[in-house]
Amino acid sequence: MEEKKTYYVTTPIYYPSDNFHVGHCYTTVIADALARYKKLQGYDVFFLTGSDEHGQKIEDRAKKKGVSPKEFIDPIIDNAKDLWQALDIEYDRFIRTTDEDHVKTVQKVFQKLYDQGDIYKGAYEGWYCTPCESFWTESQLIDGKCPDCGREVKLTKEDAYFFRLSKYQKQLEEYLASHRDLMQPESRYNEMVNNFLKPGLKDLCVSRSSVKWGIPVTFDESQTVYVWIDALTNYISALGYLSEDDSLFRKYWPADLHLVGKEIFRFHTIIWPIMLMALGLPLPKKVYGHGWLTMGGGKISKSKGNYKDPRVFIKDYGVDTIRYFLLSEVPFGSDGNFSELLMIERRNSDLCNVLGNLVNRTISMTNKYFGGSVRRNEKPTELDEEVIALLNGMNEDVSKRMDDLNAPAALKAIFARLERLNKYIDETAPWILAKSEETKPRLNDVLYTILEGVRMCAIQLEAFIPATTKRILDQLGVESGGFDQLSFGLSADFEVTDKPQILFARIDEAELKARLEAEETPKIEHLPNISFDDFSKTEMMVGEILECRKHPKADKLLISQIDFGGEVRQIVSGIAQFYKPEELKGRKVVAVLNLEPRKIRGEESMGMLLCAEDKEGRIEVLQSELPAGSKIR
Numbered sequence: 001m002e003e004k005k006t007y008y009v010t011t012p013i014y015y016p017s018d019n020f021h022v023g024h025c026y027t028t029v030i031a032d033a034l035a036r037y038k039k040l041q042g043y044d045v046f047f048l049t050g051s052d053e054h055g056q057k058i059e060d061r062a063k064k065k066g067v068s069p070k071e072f073i074d075p076i077i078d079n080a081k082d083l084w085q086a087l088d089i090e091y092d093r094f095i096r097t098t099d100e101d102h103v104k105t106v107q108k109v110f111q112k113l114y115d116q117g118d119i120y121k122g123a124y125e126g127w128y129c130t131p132c133e134s135f136w137t138e139s140q141l142i143d144g145k146c147p148d149c150g151r152e153v154k155l156t157k158e159d160a161y162f163f164r165l166s167k168y169q170k171q172l173e174e175y176l177a178s179h180r181d182l183m184q185p186e187s188r189y190n191e192m193v194n195n196f197l198k199p200g201l202k203d204l205c206v207s208r209s210s211v212k213w214g215i216p217v218t219f220d221e222s223q224t225v226y227v228w229i230d231a232l233t234n235y236i237s238a239l240g241y242l243s244e245d246d247s248l249f250r251k252y253w254p255a256d257l258h259l260v261g262k263e264i265f266r267f268h269t270i271i272w273p274i275m276l277m278a279l280g281l282p283l284p285k286k287v288y289g290h291g292w293l294t295m296g297g298g299k300i301s302k303s304k305g306n307y308k309d310p311r312v313f314i315k316d317y318g319v320d321t322i323r324y325f326l327l328s329e330v331p332f333g334s335d336g337n338f339s340e341l342l343m344i345e346r347r348n349s350d351l352c353n354v355l356g357n358l359v360n361r362t363i364s365m366t367n368k369y370f371g372g373s374v375r376r377n378e379k380p381t382e383l384d385e386e387v388i389a390l391l392n393g394m395n396e397d398v399s400k401r402m403d404d405l406n407a408p409a410a411l412k413a414i415f416a417r418l419e420r421l422n423k424y425i426d427e428t429a430p431w432i433l434a435k436s437e438e439t440k441p442r443l444n445d446v447l448y449t450i451l452e453g454v455r456m457c458a459i460q461l462e463a464f465i466p467a468t469t470k471r472i473l474d475q476l477g478v479e480s481g482g483f484d485q486l487s488f489g490l491s492a493d494f495e496v497t498d499k500p501q502i503l504f505a506r507i508d509e510a511e512l513k514a515r516l517e518a519e520e521t522p523k524i525e526h527l528p529n530i531s532f533d534d535f536s537k538t539e540m541m542v543g544e545i546l547e548c549r550k551h552p553k554a555d556k557l558l559i560s561q562i563d564f565g566g567e568v569r570q571i572v573s574g575i576a577q578f579y580k581p582e583e584l585k586g587r588k589v590v591a592v593l594n595l596e597p598r599k600i601r602g603e604e605s606m607g608m609l610l611c612a613e614d615k616e617g618r619i620e621v622l623q624s625e626l627p628a629g630s631k632i633r
């Protein structure tokens with residue numbers, strides 16, 4: 001028997017995050033669609049994704065929660081897997097860098113590189129923040145201080161191991177020049193060569209003694225493997241490289257495609273190939289650096305608050321609305337903008353108006369005119385032939401675009417067919433053909449042509465929107481059968497469901513816009529109402545600050561002598577962070593006078609200054625232009 005061709009595709013392994021946003025889903029959804037597409041083409045596919053779990057940050061976050069790093073990570077990984085399931089991601093393995101087999105392979109790789117002299121002992125020098133136990137590079141510092149805690153850092157040296165990237169520089173340059181299709185899109189080739197290779201590669205620090213949460217270096221217990229050797233090795237450890245059973249490795253390596261975001265392209269096209277060269281292994285066939293999904297002009301991120309858990313969208317609109325958006329909207333390789341409204345506009349215009357509408361009309365007409373059964377079109381007209389040719393050419397069109405990893409263009413090629421079928425309905429006007437018995441045979445042929453077209457398009461859509469495809473084929477009463485079934489006329493006849501389902505209900509864009517705007521407007525939490533009588537019990541007055549000094553025992557407090565139109569009172573206020581005493585002298589401020597007097601850190605306070613406080617906690621004293629003694633009411 002002829003062996004199936006293999007296809008090995010990977011996503012990066014993700015840092016454990018509680019806040020996966022739609023940007024994170026981008027790489028994985030595209031990889032999933034490619035993997036499914038290759039499977040439908042008949043390839044034996046292995047699709048790998050996973051998580052990148054070591055390092056200081058994780059250790060710190062776990063410590064804060066009072067649990068071990070592994071205890072801290074486990075629920076996060078369960079949550080990530082739940083998200084991938086909700087998105088219909090069909091991976092073959094989810095590798096965790098804490099998996100025992102991965103740890104062993106990394107240790108063996110490190111040892112091998114050390115034994116052959118490609119890893120050597122040296123000293124790492126960097127800016128060390130003692131309380132954070134972290135090293136920083138000069139460029140990471142903020143005003144020369146620790147970017148995390150803002151404290152002083154010290155230039156410090158520690159023993160560490162280094163990987164001889166420099167030794168392989170020339171070999172890599174030559175390899176890349178003669179394998180120009182390794183880096184995709186092509187434009188990234190020049191960027192890598194000019195910005196990183198030409199200036200010369202420095203050896204890479206690949207271990208740390210200050211980071212405890214990492215894979216131990218077997219021959220030096222004081223060290224753990226640092227970042228990239230651990231992370232990148234996942235692509236081969238997942239297949240059993242250097243383990244007892246390396247059959248998957250022998251079957252699938254080299255990878256056909258590493259799909260990565262542009263910010264980590266460099267590691268995948270310089271460090272990773274050099275590691276593989278040093279290990280004597282073949283290099284991946286392609287590394288594709290995709291752009292970012294942006295929101296309001298910047299990369300989507302939790303810190304900017306511009307993210308929602310993708311499961312909220314899945315719940316509201318179904319999984320394929322988000323899959324379709326990610327696969328169709330962003331020009332592959334460049335950045336693309338995301339907003340809920342844009343996603344819904346795409347859903348309405350393509351999924352609802354073109355695809356959903358076509359399927360719904362077709363099933364309804366088949367039921368209405370033929371009780372759900374239609375026979376093969378034996379006498380195609382010229383018009384039919386034109387549509388049939390277009391449908392028969394679809395597979396080639398789509399596969400060319402998928403070979404270029406261009407999912408948006410592939411989807412366009414499919415939707416061009418769906419649109420043609422909608423137009424065909426208008427041209428053939430089945431409702432007129434249905435009026436006379438004589439034209440009924442033609443009506444049968446027209447409906448068969450549409451049904452067969454819908455079937456072929458659905459099979460083509462399977463890799464992109466698998467759940468919807470299944471719902472379409474179920475309604476048509478046929479099985480997918482993969483790309484072998486893509487020639488027009490393979491269905492003998494159709495027996496469709498008598499209950500057409502709405503695939504994508506229309507979402508009102510104006511309503512959504514209004515809802516989103518309302519969500520963006522901050523909500524104010526009000527106190528319960530009080531009566532006017534209650535309010536008028538408060539005595540408030542304008543007063544002029546005559547003197548102001550710091551509280552002798554409390555950094556945050558100022559003590560003011562304030563004239564309220566003849567009566568001078570002392571008031572203590574917590575505003576020292578925002579005002580110097582001399583700044584306040586002479587200002588006319590507003591105070592409550594009939595609060596119970598009290599001693600604050602030993603100083604009597606006969607009232608309270610009124611202040612405004614903003615969201616960031618900045619405080620400003622309220623002022624008035626009117627003379628001291630004016631009443632507030």
Ligand code: MSP
Nearest residue numbers: 012013014015023026052231232260261292293300
């Ligand atoms: N752990 C490393 C990868 C190691 S691979 C050996 C890492 N992890 S990550 O969680 O930060 O990113 C994982 C993937 O998500 C990357 O490909 C990254 O580009 C992608 N994205 C994260 N935010 C994104 C957008 N807003 N848009 C598109 N992709 C983005 O890097």
